[in-house]
Amino acid sequence: MNQWIRENFEIIPNGWVNIDGTLTDAFTFMNGEQPVKSSVAWFSVTFGSVAIPPTAETLKAVDPDDLMGWHTHFDAWKAQGIIS
Amino acid sequence: MAIVKLSDLRDLWKNISDWVTGANSNYKPQVQLTGSKAKDSGVIDYNKGVTPLAASTTETIVDVQKAAILENVSIAVDSTVNILRFNLSKRKPDGTYSNLFVADVTIGGWAKGAGVSVKMLNDSGGNYLWDLQKYDSTNNIYAFRLTRPLEFPFGFKLEAANSDSVAHKVIAEGYYLTLV
Numbered sequence: 355m356n357q358w359i360r361e362n363f364e365i366i367p368n369g370w371v372n373i374d375g376t377l378t379d380a381f382t383f384m385n386g387e388q389p390v391k392s393s394v395a396w397f398s399v400t401f402g403s404v405a406i407p408p409t410a411e412t413l414k415a416v417d418p419d420d421l422m423g424w425h426t427h428f429d430a431w432k433a434q435g436i437i438s
Numbered sequence: 439m440a441i442v443k444l445s446d447l448r449d450l451w452k453n454i455s456d457w458v459t460g461a462n463s464n465y466k467p468q469v470q471l472t473g474s475k476a477k478d479s480g481v482i483d484y485n486k487g488v489t490p491l492a493a494s495t496t497e498t499i500v501d502v503q504k505a506a507i508l509e510n511v512s513i514a515v516d517s518t519v520n521i522l523r524f525n526l527s528k529r530k531p532d533g534t535y536s537n538l539f540v541a542d543v544t545i546g547g548w549a550k551g552a553g554v555s556v557k558m559l560n561d562s563g564g565n566y567l568w569d570l571q572k573y574d575s576t577n578n579i580y581a582f583r584l585t586r587p588l589e590f591p592f593g594f595k596l597e598a599a600n601s602d603s604v605a606h607k608v609i610a611e612g613y614y615l616t617l618v
Contacts, residue, residue, distance in 0.1 A: 370496075373521060373601045380496075391496040400494075400603075423492035423605025 356398040358406050362436055365394065385430040409438050475617045482511055482612035484598070490516075490605035491598055496525075499596040499610045503529060504617070508588045511596065511612030514581040521602035529593035584612070 359365075359381050369380030370393040379394040400422070404412045410432040414425055431437045484499040491497060508526075515522050527535040568582045588594070598608050 371523075371599070389498050390492075392492075393494050396494040421493075421604045423490050423495075426489055427492060427495075 355402045355404065355406065355408075356394060358408070359394050359397060366391070370394070370396075383427070383431065383436075384434075385427055390427060407437065413437070476507075476615040478616045480506075480614050480616065482596070482610055482614065484608070484610040486598070486606075486608040490607045491522075491600045492605050493600060493603050496597050496599040499524075499598055500612075500614070501593075501595045502590070502614060502616065503533070503593045506590050506593055506617060507615045508584065508590065508594060508596075509613050509615060510584055510587070511610060512581060512583045513598075514579065514607075514609045516579060516607040517602070521600060522606060522608065523599040523601070525595075525597045525599060526588075527595045527597070528590050529595065531592055535595055 363381035363383055366380040366382060368377035369391060370378045372378060380391045381394050382389060382391045401413055401416055404416060410428045413428045417424065482500045513524060525537055527537045529535055567585060569585050600606050
């Protein structure tokens with residue numbers, strides 16, 4: 355997943371600030387007019403069980419109740435042709 | 439009481455009209471504000487109440503890429519823990535941003551800015567930049583407000599960051615002025 359993220363999104367080196375103040379790489383995307391940034395490491399771990407290439411369906415299946423709030427982003431990725 | 443002739447009054451008004459921008463030949467004042475730096479105003483309207491801010495994401499609340507005054511902003515959140523941050527950055531002449539303040543929305547948390555750490559939203563209700571506008575511990579609703587306008591010569595950006603593993607509701611409202 356880490357590699358897939360890096361191949362499909364713009365990467366910002368040390369662009370994510372962890373809660374302890376340390377920096378890790380971030381990736382960015384657009385959801386409509388809204389720019390969104392997230393942690394490459396966090397996403398790779400959280401959605402690491404999903405087969406590559408991921409789909410909106412397989413990604414949403416990790417969090418079916420959308421407690422993490424990512425479903426809308428996966429819908430945006432699908433609309434942009436990043437995933438199917 | 440002195441009696442002023444109508445012709446004198448007209449002359450007086452004409453003189454006044456000389457420095458009222460836009461006065462016409464009929465001496466009807468067409469007042470135009472002068473001396474103000476404000477060129478336009480903008481509204482901050484960021485609502486992640488229905489579709490909360492996703493886990494481990496950062497979103498831009500407002501990004502103004504010209505000289506501006508951030509007049510006011512209020513932010514409401516649904517969490518007390520140290521996982522929501524609001525990064526206020528000043529835009530530099532080269533278009534990059536320099537983080538100005540990190541406001542951790544935490545009762546007793548810390549805001550880091552300008553090389554110092556400042557107690558944020560403590561029991562007394564805030565610090566030199568923000569104050570705690572509402573605190574509803576029963577419903578886990580917190581709101582805080584910028585306490586004074588901030589001027590940015592090249593613009594500013596305000597971001598919301600959620601470092602938690604679940605989504606959180608965030609609502610930000612305010613307004614700013616862009617400058618000539």
